[in-house]
Amino acid sequence: MVPILEMRGITKTFPGVKALDNVTLSVVPGEIHALVGENGAGKSTLMKVLSGVYPHGSYEGSILFEGEECRFAGIHDSEAKGIIIIHQELALVPLLSIAENIYLGNEITRRGVIDWQETWKRTEALLAKVGLRESPQARIDTLGVGKQQLVEIAKALSKKVKLLILDEPTAALQENDSATLLELLLEFKAQGITSILISHKLNEISRVADRLTVLRDGATVSGMERGEITENRIIRDMVGRDMAHRYPAREPRIGEVLMQVKDWSVWHPLHSDRQVIRDCSLTVRRGEVVGIAGLMGAGRTEFAMSLFGRSWGAKISGEVTIGGKPADLSSVPAAINAGLAYVTEDRKALGLVLDETILRNTSMANLPGVSSRGVIDANRERRVAEDYKSQLNTRTPTVFQRVVNLSGGNQQKVVLAKWLFTDPDVLILDEPTRGIDVGAKFEIYSIINTLADQGRGVILISSEMPELLGICDRIYVMNKGAFVGEFDRAEASQERIMESIMAGDRVAEGN
Structure with a gap:
């Protein structure tokens, strides 16, 4: 089959760094083509070359789309050809409506004035294609992350997409939302739309990809057809070595109680009648990695942020001791002085x-x-x-x-x-491996183990249950702002965690 896209000999250099070195990529019409590699392998750089973010002349090599050589001067040129990229960080304006976001910069006008009736009508049709029933006039900030991702895809469809590029589309999504998005990609494939999927979630790639290209250190190292794709082979080609064990081994040396939280309650900072965290109590011992599991919206991040210097929430109550002494967590500097540190979920907006x-x-x-x-x-x-x-x-x-x-x-x-x-006694890690590859994840896990071996306490918040089960000594389960279960490493399983969440739902409905 004649490829819809060919990238030949792409080389891109930044000062002191060769980001891409003679990379080749071939994508055939109607397929889902996975592009994988470690962080820094060059995946996003290659897609920025393709989409015109890095214009022709700033790289070596050639791009052929539908048999025609393309020399994109900017992203508008690639979009005019039907090449649409959806970045990992969603490019939506929170205070605008769905319809306004979809047609932003591409407004439907009549005699120089926006035709709102036609805009809403077309938006409804696009939302139906991606399985959303929201009003076109609903504001983006009223939607969850999963639905916002679908709005981004609807926006791509409005531009008559031929090649859809998705950069880590499920990185911030829960399993149900991820499954919905992957099913949508398969529907697009049935309609003849070609997709390039960049993802670190290898199980998702194995499920939907027709072909796969692996980049390592800015170069193409392998390609696989659907029948050849296995997680172990992908990992070996990505990192240049076998990873028989995804999680580094550790012999726990757990000591006395280091941090204790009692009856922690938090109310929403804007909606004073809404209690978000409900009488949560938690202990962390020296040398212990304690996990917090739960679905999106369970209150895990709100719990962590309210602890760390009352960074979030109102009417906060409860007691916290660190090292056997009452901890002053009234402000971020006070929390740091008390021996607490917090690695935020959003490293780009809040961490750096x-x-x-x-x-x-x-x-x-x-x-x-x-x-x-x-x-x-x-x-x-x-x-x-x-x-x-x-x-x-x-x-x-x-x-x-x-x-x-x-x-x-x-x-x-x-x-x-x-x-x-800051030399903390207790370190809270909120989704520390979100959006990073298996090799970098292993290194983060090794750092966590080192911290525990030093006698520090680690609280790990993660949406990936295998991750929690792989490195935690004990796991709390949170649902609707309350802890609804607690399991030691030996008794924890995905099934028992989900059972706790469902039981918590039943209790809440009973109230």
Whole structure:
């Protein structure tokens, strides 16, 4: 079959780094083509070349689409050909309606005035195609992340898409929403739409991909047909080695109670009649990794943020002790001084200053640690950043690299370095491996084990149950703002966790 897309000999260089090295990619009409590789392998860079974000002339090689050589000067050129990319970070305006977002920059007008009736009519038809029943006039900020992702796809359909590129479309989704999106991709395939799927979730790739291309260190290393695709082979080609064990081994050495939370309750900061966290009690021992499982909206992030210096919530009540002493968590600086640190779910918006260097991001939560008489000691600051770069194996030529230029896995390591430099007793990790590849995940798990071996306590919030089961010593289950179950490592299973969630739903309905 004649390919709909051919990328030949694509080479892209940034100052000091060759991001792509003679990459080839061939995609045939009507297929779902998976593109996989570790963070920093070049996947997103290749798609930015294809979509015109990096214009013709800024790279070497050629792009053929539907048999015609393309020299895109910008993203509008690629969209005019029917090549539409949906990035991992959704590009929607929260305070605008669904219809306004779908036709933003592509408005339906009559005599120079927006035709709202026609806009709403076409939006309804597009929403029906992606399985949404929301009103076209509903605001984006009233929708969950899963539905927002579907709005992005509806927006792509409005541009008469021929090749749909999805960059980590399920990274922030729960299993049900992920399954819905994958089914939609299969429906598009039946309609003749071609898709390129970038994902770190190998089970999803195995389920829907017709063919697969693996990138490693900016080069094409292998391609697979559907019958050849297995998770073990993908991992081997991605990381250049077998990973028989997804989770590093650890012999737990669990000590006395390090942190205790009693009867923690939190109310919504804007809706004063809505209680979000309900009388939650939790303990963490020295050397223990404690997981918090739950579906999206269960209250896990709200619980963590309210603990960490009351960063979220109102009318917060309850008691917290760290090291046997009452902990002052009244503000973020107080929480840091009490020995608590929090790696946020959204590393780009809340965890990092993207335009700053690795060096500055590493030191910013503990400036006294790199200062002398109130003045930052540049040599000490550099030594600290270099030390954590080495400890965490952050892949970058220099600590003066801007964080925005790092891969997701390396950005996460910089966030970890920032909080480890505060020397916490307890570290809360909120979705620490979201959107990063299996190799980087293994390195994050190894860091977690090292922290536990040092006698620190770790609280891990994750939407991936295999991850919780693979590295946690004990797991709490949260549902509707309350803990509804607790399991030791030996008794925990996906089935028992889901049973606790469902039982919690039944109790809530009974109330």
